[in-house]
Amino acid sequence: MELTLLGTGGPAGLPLPDCPCARCAAATGSEARAATAVLVDSTLLLDLTPGPAFAAARAGRSLSGVRQVLLTHPHDGPALEVPAGLPAPVRLPDRQELALISGHRVRALALDSPGTGYLVTGPDGERLLYLPPGAAPAGAGGGAGHGGPCDTVLMDVAGRPDALAGLREAGLVGAGTDVVAVHLGHAVPPGAELRRRLAAAGARAVPDGTTLTVGAYHGGADGPEVPRRTLVLGGARSGKSVEAERRLAAFPGVVYVATSGTRDGDPEWAARVAEHRERRPASWRTEETCDLVPLLEREGPPLLIDCLALWLTHTMDAVEAWDDTRWVRGGAAELTARVDTLLEAVRRTPRLLVAVSNEVGSGVVPATSAGRRFRDELGRLNARFGEECEHVLLTVAGVALPLR
Known part of the structure; x- marks a missing residue:
């Protein structure tokens, strides 16, 4: 599976309009972040960022092939902007599974806070776990099953480090899992300090527009190595x-x-x-x-x-x-x-x-x-x-x- 992160920021993005805080002042260039949204193999869109078509174009992608849009935020989450031609966004009920014609399978996970998480399995068996801001799977994996560690996890590492601990305990995050921090907002420090904190947790952050290949990450030199x-x-x-x-x-x-x-x-x-x-x-x-x-x-x-x-x-x-x-x-x-x-x-x-x-x-x-x-x-x-x-x-x- 190929993932393109159209945004990696919190629901309001960074910087906030007219906000004079130090975090917003530092949110320039690659540190500026739109609300988190993920395009999977150009066919599945998880959440919507403001101006999604432009965000996709900046990343060298198109939304014309999207066949399913799934929402994760609570029902009172950020306002949606649905471009013409995109399917109507939907939310799967907890633990319901959806099979796409592209060969992807999606399972909705129960969370410990309002919202919905998704476990996406690609045509070749790669596994992606995507969680909304401030959320963790309820219980032992929220109904993710026992398929072993996921290849890639996109989650609010900065806001919910305990959720990452729970995923490790449940076996959904292992040594080879690529943990990417998303939903990055005011609560996180900018630049090198953010990278240092995430590396200590075995995670990393990437700029908006980054494309990742699920299953290509193997830890060590390719990403953060937790000091012993x-x-x-x-x-x-x-x-x-x-x-x-x-x-x-x-x-x-x-x-x-x-x-x-x-x-x-x-x-x-x-x-x-x-x-x-x-x-x-x-x-x-x-x-x-x-x-x-x-x-x-x-x-x-x-x-x-x-x-x-x-x-x-x-x-x-x-x-x-x-x-x-x-x-x-x-x-x-x-x-x-x-x-x-x-x-x-x-x-x-x-x-x-x-x-x-x-x-x-x-x-x-x-x-x-x-x-x-x-x-x-x-x-x-x-x-x-x-x-x-x-x-x-x-x-x-x-x-x-x-x-x-």
Whole structure:
């Protein structure tokens, strides 16, 4: 199957008329996007974008061969512009199948929000999954069946990363699936930042007018490769934990490793912990532990470790590193050995890993030898941990800056 994306934007497109926001200001050239609509093999049109005939012409296509137009948006979705000569747009009822004379088969999927998704199977068996904005299949695939991973998925990755996690869990997205983000609107950052976020989720974005061949994508050099190990650094309230959580939001069953533990009788700390918990997807599991090596050594779902600074505090407590005499007489060597063991586990871990740590050393020099010791050891730990990671990011004022 050959897909031509006549538009890749949200229902209102980008930029919005008379909108002065930074996102609209950056939406020029290939970053400008019409409402998402997809032409399949020049015979099936999924959704309508404003000026569809002109959009098709700009992409070197014609709508003259279209025999079926299917809608996905809710009934109160954007206004439709139906060019003369196109069949009247229709919406298939949930789980109903439609066979086209061209050899394409279309199955309507039940969603967890208003609207309709479609699973399109081409004459040669290639499979395309197309979802409207803000939607995910209801239940285990919304009635998509058990045909294995789709070849191409077009969906609202930026707005519903949890939907992508659900598709992975249901087996509809695999390592070779080409996941293309569409319905891109005001909620997504422009340019390189959008590409970086999508790549971390195993997805990509393409400009309006792009033509894709379903089944031709094989991952790796042809598209985004999810880094297996990532370190996210940042100062207090810099957005480092949010960035780490965002990087795994599109994966199912994440294990969130909280190294902070609990502090009885401290309501302010309890409020911080509750804030973190409320941000996480319900499907994530939390483990409160500083015993990281066994988790890293086992096969399993992705790990998010938050954070290394608290792990180091716990470990320095264990080796009595705060006492100057104990530090000189064996505490330093014991801490080094424990850090070495942790880094060896990071190097060999079979799991997808994102770790968070505090960036230190840019401000006031601690007044005590113990404080300076912690600062120095955390700086060394961050540097050595970063050496084991494919990606290292520094968050400043909520912006993630790639260092590697």
